[in-house]
Amino acid sequence: MAAYQLRRSLLYVPGNMPAMLQNIPLFECDAVLIDLEDAVPLNEKDAARVLVRCFLDQYKARNKEILVRINGLDTKWALDDLKTVLPGLPDGIRLPKADSPEIVERLDTLLTEFEEELGLDIGHFRILPSIETALGVINATSTAKASTRLIGLAFGAEDYTATMEIERTKSGEELFNARMRVLWAAKAAGIQAIDTIFADVNDMEALRRETELIKRLGFTGKCMVNPRQCDVIHDVFAPKAAEVEHALQIIDAIKRAREMGTGVISLHGKMIDAPIVIRAARVLRTAQAHGLVDIEISEEDIYGTE
Amino acid sequence: MALNSLGREIPDSFAGKKLLPYADPWSLQPHAERSTRAIRRLTHNGSKLVGGLRDAIIASGLKDGMTISTHHSLRNGDSLLNDLVREIDALGIRDIKIASSSVHVVHAELIPYIRKGVITGLECGVNGPIGELISKGELDCPVVVRSHGGRARALICGEVPVDVAFLAAPCCDEYGNFNGYYGPSACGSLGYAQVDAQHAHKVVAVTDNLVPFPAVPVGIPQTVVDFVAQVASLGDPKKIVSSTTRITTDPIGLQIAKYAAMVIRASGYVQDGFSFQTGTGGISLAVAEHVRDMMRQGKVKGSFGGGGITGYFVDMLEEGLFEALFDVQCFDLKAVESIGRNRRHQEMTAGTYANPFNCGSVVNRLDCAILSATEIDVDFNVNVNTESMGYLLHNTGGHCDVAAGAKLAIVVAPAIRGRLPIVRDAVTTVTTPGETVGVVVTERGIAVNDRLPELKAELIRMRAPVKDIRQLRDEIYAITGVPRPIEFTDKVVGLIEYRDGSIIDVVRQVRQ
Structure with missing residues (x-):
């Protein structure tokens, strides 16, 4: 099921703002990234992590994925961040400046230690590393395979353009190569690729253009800085009616095929087999999350029975 | 003391008036005629201009114990009610009830006149400091809060007899036709004032924009207006209408x-x-x-x-x-x-x-x-x-x-x-x-x-x-x-009247 976890929209929420934390259950995004890093001033680092922990402790009816962006592993705050926040059971850690596979491995080891201490299954805490420097982009391929905890790679354009000593533009040509490299690395490792934030919260048209672009390239989700951006992102990622209709036909066809004792069937003159069924199932699950269809797709529908 | 159908304790009477506890939204039937007022005959065809506010008050025959009204279409930009009460005080008139369509924060200026006994009752709801002081027990002035529909009903049925309505008239002629569409105090619709114009015993149009006869389109007609008063300003246009109303970004x-x-x-x-x-x-x-x-x-x-x-x-x-x-x-x-x-x-x-x-x-x-x-x-x-x-x-x-x-x-x-x-x-x-x-x-x-x-x-x-x-x-x-x-004391300082005139709740003095 984890492979089908929808992560279209990942909202940053500053860890030092109680009013915003309190509203996390209400936002319609798929995941939140509770930030202890850049959004939190130096003199509030300790207060913020306690606040986040208190929030996590009382947020029992979880309705979205919770990732905590800790401070970089090379800072003096990272370990305290983990120590305070992990007993609150977030789903995972957003790891900033994941420049190399070694950094991810280090976090993996730390998480294993915490899991043992907390009596959790090993692998409970997931990792979403940020690829946000030139070095990070170069190492993305190996970083993507550094841990089984990885749910995806997240591209961070603000830091990336800073390390490249360039300006970020709204059209984003300067990000193209980095985005592709992150995408290849993620796809090759079989994990999701999450795109960077779009900073201008008042320019919904440009947000839509950028989201359409990154969807075409292969990203399955986008980070965001304001809940108002959620509608546009979800709308772009929503499967189109024709797509949904086609996927329904595929699932229907493969069920008929299995009844006939085969795993391959022709639909409108095109061969339907496993990869096409998996893609159709992904479309339908996304459509279902958007409220476009009212069917549950089971593993059995996709893979058949033994 | 009786409980109404929502379990709220309603006193038998308030400020000398017997109260009917609220039962439900639908069943109360009216048993009244429309309120009446004396028919007038005006034979002259000249101006109804009487001068300024003070002259208008004198001309209207306002006396101790009477009820006045204004409309609130100028909202927080309104200065008419404050100016009016100041003039009423200057004329030595006391024990006046206000039955305006609403009282706003800007009318906090009335507070000293309530203390002084110029104003002794509010037959209308209030926004802002007056209500706060009344709730605290620092201001003694019974309030009856009515809805827009309930106020219209109370005037039309004669439950609240308005002796003189002083109606801000943004565009007005000397014979009393006026509308709210034009002029420095333009506020558009005069929906609330229409009721007073039809039912108050005397009607004074107060304008800061006297135009040659006829003021068209006619919103409130000459046939119901007794006097026209001219003032320098009815209020602050910036606060009458906001130039923009915006969608939230929260x-x-x-x-x-x-x-x-x-x-x-x-x-x-x-x-x-x-x-x-x-x-x-x-x-x-x-x-x-x-x-x-x-x-x-x-x-x-x-x-x-x-x-x-x-x-x-x-x-x-x-x-x-x-x-x-x-x-x-x-x-x-x-x-x-x-x-x-x-x-x-x-x-x-x-x-x-x-x-x-x-x-x-x-x-x-x-x-x-x-x-x-x-x-x-x-x-x-x-x-x-x-x-x-x-x-x-x-x-x-x-x-x-x-x-x-x-x-x-x-x-x-x-x-x-x-x-x-x-x-x-x-x-x-x-x-x-x-x-x-x-x-x-x-x-x-x-x-x-x-x-x-x-x-x-x-x-x-x-x-x-x-x-x-x-x-x-x-x-x-x-x-x-x-x-x-x-925590509240037992003292009832205001009524919340339901639209049909029954009492849905009361406001009690807050224990300090």
């Missing part, structure tokens, strides 16, 4: 608006002939935008938009989404400008808008209405009058009228304000009875009144976050805790 407000739009969609009312009312708040406007999009997408030709009108509704009218606007009050410059030139943008009187005792008011023809709330209880009762400290700070407006009239009254409010839970066990004051409220929408969920099971089922089908209102309350209490009840 994510929580937008979330509430989105859920409210889901409710409207689920209701099935958005089809040809759709009618709609909403206020001016940022959330209301965001809902209006969703409704506009829904109407565009469905190519819906609506019937009318009603109530207080904003530029948003003007745009929808001009786009052809509504056949007409029924406007009791213009909220922004765009609405003022529109009502002066577009025949489909109709001025309506407060009586036509919301009076429960006539052959059917406009609120009865509403499909969906968006209403706000200060507090909501688990029986869907709504408070808009008293704030978290228990002070009387807000007037009812059209709240209970619209809720009673509309097929679907949707109350929108954030679940939490500051640290306060908005959905709670009991409201401090009942303004609008729960039996007239269809749905409560907060960012933490949608609660549907049990009398609308089909709407509830449809919302669940649409995957809207439908919750039992008690569950919603519990979720909010889990975050805020349960606030300690406010």
Whole structure:
């Protein structure tokens, strides 16, 4: 099921703002990234992590994925961040400046230690590393395979353009190569690729253009800085009616095929087999999350029975 | 002391008047004739100008113990009521009751005159410091809060006899014709003043913009106006209408608006002939935008938009989404400008808008209405009058009228304000009875009144976050805790009158 976890929209929420934390259950995004890093001033680092922990402790009816962006592993705050926040059971850690596979491995080891201490299954805490420097982009391929905890790679354009000593533009040509490299690395490792934030919260048209672009390239989700951006992102990622209709036909066809004792069937003159069924199932699950269809797709529908 | 049907303790009488406890929204029948006033005959064809305010007061025959009124279409920009009371004081007149359509924050200037005995009663609700001081027991002045429809009813039935109405007249001629469309104090519709013009015993038009006869279009006609007074200014134009009314950018407000739009969609009312009312708040406007999009997408030709009108509704009218606007009050410059030139943008009187005792008011023809709330209880009762400290700070407006009239009254409010839970066990004051409220929408969920099971089922089908209102309350209490009840003394300082004249609640003095 984890492979089908929808992560279209990942909202940053500053860890030092109680009013915003309190509203996390209400936002319609798929995941939140509770930030202890850049959004939190130096003199509030300790207060913020306690606040986040208190929030996590009382947020029992979880309705979205919770990732905590800790401070970089090379800072003096990272370990305290983990120590305070992990007993609150977030789903995972957003790891900033994941420049190399070694950094991810280090976090993996730390998480294993915490899991043992907390009596959790090993692998409970997931990792979403940020690829946000030139070095990070170069190492993305190996970083993507550094841990089984990885749910995806997240591209961070603000830091990336800073390390490249360039300006970020709204059209984003300067990000193209980095985005592709992150995408290849993620796809090759079989994990999701999450795109960077779009900073201008008042320019919904440009947000839509950028989201359409990154969807075409292969990203399955986008980070965001304001809940108002959620509608546009979800709308772009929503499967189109024709797509949904086609996927329904595929699932229907493969069920008929299995009844006939085969795993391959022709639909409108095109061969339907496993990869096409998996893609159709992904479309339908996304459509279902958007409220476009009212069917549950089971593993059995996709893979058949033994 | 008796309990009304909502369990609120209602005294037998207040300020010398016997009270009728509220029973339900529908069954109370009027047994009255329309109020009458002396018929006049004016034989001269000259000017009705009497000079300034003081001359007008003298000409009107105002005496100790009488009741005056003004209209509140100039809202917080109004200076007429303050100027009037200052002149009344200067003339040595005492024991005056005010029965204006509303009193605003700007009228805090009246406080010394209440202390002095110039003003001894408020036959109308109040916004701001006057109500606070009365609630604290620092100001002794009985208040009767009425809805817009309820006030129209009280004047028309003669329950509140207005001796002299002083009506701000933004564009007026010397023979008393006036409208609200033009001039430095233009406010658009004069919907509230219309009732006073027809029922007050004496009518004075007060203008800062005397135009040559005739002042057209005629809003309030010469036939009902006794005198015309000229003043330098009726108020601060900047505060009369806001030049812009804006959609909220607060994510929580937008979330509430989105859920409210889901409710409207689920209701099935958005089809040809759709009618709609909403206020001016940022959330209301965001809902209006969703409704506009829904109407565009469905190519819906609506019937009318009603109530207080904003530029948003003007745009929808001009786009052809509504056949007409029924406007009791213009909220922004765009609405003022529109009502002066577009025949489909109709001025309506407060009586036509919301009076429960006539052959059917406009609120009865509403499909969906968006209403706000200060507090909501688990029986869907709504408070808009008293704030978290228990002070009387807000007037009812059209709240209970619209809720009673509309097929679907949707109350929108954030679940939490500051640290306060908005959905709670009991409201401090009942303004609008729960039996007239269809749905409560907060960012933490949608609660549907049990009398609308089909709407509830449809919302669940649409995957809207439908919750039992008690569950919603519990979720909010889990975050805020349960606030300690406010302590009141036994002294009743004000009444909350339901639109039919029965008493739905009282305001007690807060224990300090």
